Amino acid sequence: MQMETIKERIETIASKREYLLNLLEQPNLGSLRIDVNQALEEMDELLDEFQRTFLGQGNN
Numbered sequence: 001m002q003m004e005t006i007k008e009r010i011e012t013i014a015s016k017r018e019y020l021l022n023l024l025e026q027p028n029l030g031s032l033r034i035d036v037n038q039a040l041e042e043m044d045e046l047l048d049e050f051q052r053t054f055l056g057q058g059n060n
Contacts, residue, residue: 003054010050017043 020040024033 006050006054010047013043014047017047 017040020036023029023036029036
């Protein structure tokens with residue numbers, strides 16, 4: 001897979017993060033809040049791993 005393609009896909013994933021954060025603000029989310037939190041955690045891990053692997057950067 002081309003590096004540019006990977007970057008585009010990562011950017012698409014990152015753009016969805018804001019939607020999940022807004023979803024967490026909904027008062028009627030109920031038990032789905034757990035799933036949304038899990039999705040955010042996994043997304044953050046993916047984005048961090050991409051930074052470390054391809055860009056040599058990290059949050060450490």
